[in-house]
Amino acid sequence: xxxxxxxxxxxxxxxxxxxxxxxxxxxxxxxxxxxxxxxxxxxxxxxxxxxxxxxxxxxxxxxxxxxxxxxxxxxxxxxxxxxxxxxxxxxxxxxxxxxxxxxxxxxxxxxxxxxxxxxxxxxxxxxxxxxxxxxxxxxxxxxxxxxxxxxxxxxxxxxxxxxxxxxxxxxxxxxxxxxxxxxxxxxxxxxxxxxxxxxxxxxxxxxxxxxxxxxxxxxxxxxxxxxxxxxxxxxxxxxxxxxxxxxxxxxxxxxxxxxxxxxxxxxxxxxxxxxxxxxxxxxxxxxxxxxxxxxxxxxxxxxxxxxxxxxxxxxxxxxxxxxxxx
Amino acid sequence: xxxxxxxxxxxxxxxxxxxxxxxxxxxxxxxxxxxxxxxxxxxxxxxxxxxxxxxxxxxxxxxxxxxxxxxxxxxxxxxxxxxxxxxxxxxxxxxxxxxxxxxxxxxxxxxxxxxxxxxxxxxxxxxxxxxxxxxxxxxxxxxxxxxxxxxxxxxxxxxxxxxxxxxxxxxxxxxxxxxxxxxxxxxxx
Numbered sequence: 001x002x003x004x005x006x007x008x009x010x011x012x013x014x015x016x017x018x019x020x021x022x023x024x025x026x027x028x029x030x031x032x033x034x035x036x037x038x039x040x041x042x043x044x045x046x047x048x049x050x051x052x053x054x055x056x057x058x059x060x061x062x063x064x065x066x067x068x069x070x071x072x073x074x075x076x077x078x079x080x081x082x083x084x085x086x087x088x089x090x091x092x093x094x095x096x097x098x099x100x101x102x103x104x105x106x107x108x109x110x111x112x113x114x115x116x117x118x119x120x121x122x123x124x125x126x127x128x129x130x131x132x133x134x135x136x137x138x139x140x141x142x143x144x145x146x147x148x149x150x151x152x153x154x155x156x157x158x159x160x161x162x163x164x165x166x167x168x169x170x171x172x173x174x175x176x177x178x179x180x181x182x183x184x185x186x187x188x189x190x191x192x193x194x195x196x197x198x199x200x201x202x203x204x205x206x207x208x209x210x211x212x213x214x215x216x217x218x219x220x221x222x223x224x225x226x227x228x229x230x231x232x233x234x235x236x237x238x239x240x241x242x243x244x245x246x247x248x249x250x251x252x253x254x255x256x257x258x259x260x261x262x263x264x265x266x267x268x269x270x271x272x273x274x275x276x277x278x279x280x281x282x283x284x285x286x287x288x289x290x291x292x293x294x295x296x297x298x299x300x301x302x303x304x305x306x307x308x309x310x311x312x313x314x315x316x317x318x319x320x321x322x323x324x325x326x
Numbered sequence: 327x328x329x330x331x332x333x334x335x336x337x338x339x340x341x342x343x344x345x346x347x348x349x350x351x352x353x354x355x356x357x358x359x360x361x362x363x364x365x366x367x368x369x370x371x372x373x374x375x376x377x378x379x380x381x382x383x384x385x386x387x388x389x390x391x392x393x394x395x396x397x398x399x400x401x402x403x404x405x406x407x408x409x410x411x412x413x414x415x416x417x418x419x420x421x422x423x424x425x426x427x428x429x430x431x432x433x434x435x436x437x438x439x440x441x442x443x444x445x446x447x448x449x450x451x452x453x454x455x456x457x458x459x460x461x462x463x464x465x466x467x468x469x470x471x472x473x474x475x476x477x478x479x480x481x482x483x484x485x486x487x488x489x490x491x492x493x494x495x496x497x498x499x500x501x502x503x504x505x506x507x508x509x510x511x512x513x514x515x
Contacts, residue, residue, distance in 0.1 A: 048360070050357075050360060050361055050362055050363070098333065098363075098384070099355070099357060099363070100355060101354060101355025101356075101357075102354060102355070103355075103357075104355055104357060177379075178381065180380055180381055180382075181381070184364075184381065184382075184383045190361070190362075191361075191362050193361075194358050194361035194362045194364075195362070195364065195381070197358065197361075198356050198357075198358055198361075198364065199356075199364075199366075199381065220360060220361065238359070245358065245359055247359075248359050248360060301359075
């Protein structure tokens, strides 16, 4: 079927989106956070095995260089932080290959910001302030729930997210009519958590609630620091509204050596699983070596936020031209 | 055997699952921002008709099911099997009770049905959306009665029982929607 030239989102939606962007800019202007722009097309990209990227060829006669569309502006923004920018925010496009569905469009709008000197708790406060301020009057009454990953996970599964016992996880999955889980997840703790959290926890989050889930298991730490008191937990949180994941925040890892070691293990994992090869971002690592100030950062998917603001069921309805007719 | 990647999943795709041919009804992409992507799929087992949900790890592959829909003419039943023929090739197929299933009550000789074949053997039969069948049994209605009222049950030549308006009589031919089992109209001969 030929895609229509007409936009999917209606004009009222586009107006709402413009208002949302203006309100975000005003929020940060009031708090003296600097708006920045970083390249979407970079010579390196993240090594995260769960993120598939778009690569492109830059013809720079006589040579050709591979450039990557960014899965998030994180590395470049941290280079600015290391250079002494102070707190910064950015609203830009991010690209994730292979991600399409009711909540995913391979090209999407991301709001990412970093607060120098903020603890993760302070950043969580700011996330709640921002989101509640952006929602319409009927949604501003959302209650805010802060809960640890471990507590939320136990509440809905009876399992301990920090202690992996495959038989117990399997028994629970079987009981929930997910006999396929064991074959998919095997001995991979992180994979089990992804499976059980997305199938059995997320959909049971309380309604009309902005849910801030903190203390992610260290096996899902990604770019976050580990908790100095309990190395099983990472300084990471996610924010959900009515069970929909909106954003992900970290107390940022500053240790260049540990960061490089994580890259190396991700690259090894990619090779093991025949995923496309990526090189470490050397400029990012050099910035970390020079010194990233203590900071917390978070990224929010603005198209999903638009889904909530405008009451849409699918991300495509918030976009003028989603991938189907881009 | 051909395989499909989860990226190719969409409604109508025929795959093998637990050794049975299945048809995908719905496919939802589920991905935690920093985690593994899954495909949560609603699937109909084409042998049993049962609908189940199953999760796949995105990027995994599954075997395709060799299932095709073929238009065939219904010929006759010998009591044990129902015999069908492909009009173009005169090739004949015999379907058992399992494959014919609920379609049996709408089958009329010469009608064109959709036969779903799996590995070239009959899996299921879908009758035409509308069939014309004569009434073999119904209470006599009052002459001059127009439609309205609740109607009455009528048994058709194929064995199906449908509700018809009171004025419809034994021996008359009626048109029925097989998807809903509802009377549509009388057929003038």
